[in-house]
Amino acid sequence: MATAPRDRLRYSNVAIVLHWAIAALILYNLASGLLRPLLPAGFFQFHVSAGITILLLSVVRVAWRLTHRPPPMLAMKGWERGLAHAVHFLLYAAMLIVPFSGWALVSAKPPAGSPGAAWSAAHPPASHDPAPSAKPPRPRGPTMIWAVVKLPLLAPVNTIGREAEGVPAQRALRARIETFHMLGGWAMLALVLLHVAGALKHQVLDRQRELARMGLG
Numbered sequence: 001m002a003t004a005p006r007d008r009l010r011y012s013n014v015a016i017v018l019h020w021a022i023a024a025l026i027l028y029n030l031a032s033g034l035l036r037p038l039l040p041a042g043f044f045q046f047h048v049s050a051g052i053t054i055l056l057l058s059v060v061r062v063a064w065r066l067t068h069r070p071p072p073m074l075a076m077k078g079w080e081r082g083l084a085h086a087v088h089f090l091l092y093a094a095m096l097i098v099p100f101s102g103w104a105l106v107s108a109k110p111p112a113g114s115p116g117a118a119w120s121a122a123h124p125p126a127s128h129d130p131a132p133s134a135k136p137p138r139p140r141g142p143t144m145i146w147a148v149v150k151l152p153l154l155a156p157v158n159t160i161g162r163e164a165e166g167v168p169a170q171r172a173l174r175a176r177i178e179t180f181h182m183l184g185g186w187a188m189l190a191l192v193l194l195h196v197a198g199a200l201k202h203q204v205l206d207r208q209r210e211l212a213r214m215g216l217g
Ligand code: HEM
Pocket: 019, 022, 023, 024, 026, 027, 065, 070, 073, 074, 088, 089, 091, 092, 095, 192, 195, 196, 199, 200, 210, 211, 212, 213, 214
């Protein structure tokens, strides 16, 4: 009973564990995605596995959030409360949409063994490699999640390229999804920065126990 008022100021342990597990994976995915050209190639290696894990954990987290009441918010101005709610909502949206767009991105290739796959291997995209003969097309296996589970591909995006005629349209779609995924990554970075700035403002400037709500301290 004595700890009740304090408990009411903290998120549940499930929410706290999910928050920090997802945050760590998102920071890795933002770094590995946005800094890909600057970092060693191996750093990107777990991007897809981490991203699918983010998607699954985020579905669990949203379900948890919808079925559990969060602790009442700290005292703050009306506009701060509104901004915090808006940023949290947009973060949840990005936690679902950005990894889903990544999944669509890796699905946008002709199904293995299809006529489209054979045509695609024989007709690499013009901009892809200035000297195609130098690099024979490498046969790519299925996309694996943590080297254990085969990632099912999203059929609507995948099967467009089943026949050779569909491959150019699929490539154009892939380019659009890639742009979307990249812009989603930048938007997510902006939201995370705003979110951390807000948390630190309440913790440091307003001298409130903000971080303790998410299990820190
Ligand atoms: C990197 C990715 C991150 C994501 C996607 C994220 C996402 C979220 C979301 C969606 C909430 C709202 C919880 C609710 O439903 O009420 C939240 C709360 C919170 N986050 Fe994060 N977060 C991230 C990183 C961080 C970091 C680095 C900090 C530490 C500075 C932090 C501190 C907090 C705190 C203190 C709360 C509780 C807010 C409140 O007072 O209600 N988060 N986070």
